[in-house]
Amino acid sequence: MPRADTGALRALDDVRERRHGKRHHSRAGVAVSQGSGRAAVVTGAARGIGAGCAADLAARGFAVALLDVDGESAERVAQSMRSTGAEAYAFQCDVTSSAGVRDTFDEIVSRLGPLGAAVNAAGINVARHAVTELDDDEWSRMIAVNLTGVMHCLREEVRLMRRAGGGSIVTIGSILSTVAYPRAAAYIATKHAVLGLTRSAAIDYAAESIRVNLVAPGHVRTDFGTEEMTAQKEAALAATYPRGAIAEVHDISALVGFLCSDEARNITGSCYTTDGGYTAH
Incomplete structure (x- = not known):
């Protein structure tokens, strides 16, 4: 089996260090576990941002399902999380497969309980070209993973959160969800589209206590x-x-993690840019 992604393990270590010994508290000062009894799903969880989000949600008390097309690496990350007492389970899942996503999500709630939070972090950037240099295969692959894959997951997340009485969904976009730079036509197109999909879903399901937001690093x-x-x-x-x-x-x-918490109950349909001020100038 391949080594676990070192960036993923660093992300887990960072979350552990920052959250060690800390518990979330209600306004009354009573210690609470925000995700207690609820499941969270994170796609693209075998490394990087996805792995970090999985660790953060586990620290908030969620039982976390780590989904990735690379199931072995996702299992390594889940094992590392379990070694600290987290409830974490890996699932091999290709988000481009509608049936595969549905089956995986059904298995997750049957094993881990009602779905309370979801993070759509799976994505690729394999076509760094201007429009005239793109070929159809590159374009189709980017659309399949970065846009259709998110739609597949959103559809199942909403279905299961309706059953659970609500929940929070966060999709990982990019600063390129709102701006552009040269030679990234396909990637930028998918990230702009995902922001539109996020806002559409937020409007459609707000009355059902399902919140949908996008984080743009x-x-x-x-x-x-x-x-x-x-x-x-x-x-x-x-x-x-x-x-x-x-x-x-x-x-x-x-x-x-904050957007998945109850403290963010009034936030939906928003795009949170977190870029150290890059897009401010």
Whole structure:
């Protein structure tokens, strides 16, 4: 079996360090476990932002299902979470398969209980081209994973949250959900579309206590691209951000965790940009 993704394990360690010994409290000061008795689903959970979100939700008391097309790596992350006492289970799942997504979600609620939170973090960026350079296969693959895959998951999440009486869904977008840069036509198209899908779902299901939001990160320090990311290149990239630093996974997962909590009950249909001020100039 392959080694667990080191970025995923770093994300878990970061969440553990920040949350060690901490419990969430109600306004009355009584310690509570926000996700107690409820399941959370995270797609793209074998590494990076997805793994960090899974750890954050587990720390909030959810029983977490880690979904990824790479089931073995997802299991490694789940094992690491379980070693700290978290309730975490890995499921191999290809989000481009409608039937596969439905079967996996049904298995999750049968094993873990009603669905209270979901994070759609699965995504790819395999076509860094302008429109005239794209071929149909690249375009179709990006649409299948980044847009249709999110739709497949949203459909099942809403179905199961209706049964549970409500819940919170967060999709991981990008700063490219609202802006653009050169030679990323397919990726930008999918991320813009996912923001529209998020807002549409938020309006459609708000009256049923189902909240749907999008988190739009800038660059995040994960294992994606680290083989090419020298210290000099990272410093140059960080300098393009007003904050002067690249985000850590926890910077994203903490926001996602909040949006999945009861404290965010009035927030739906929103796009939260977390980019150290990058898109402000």
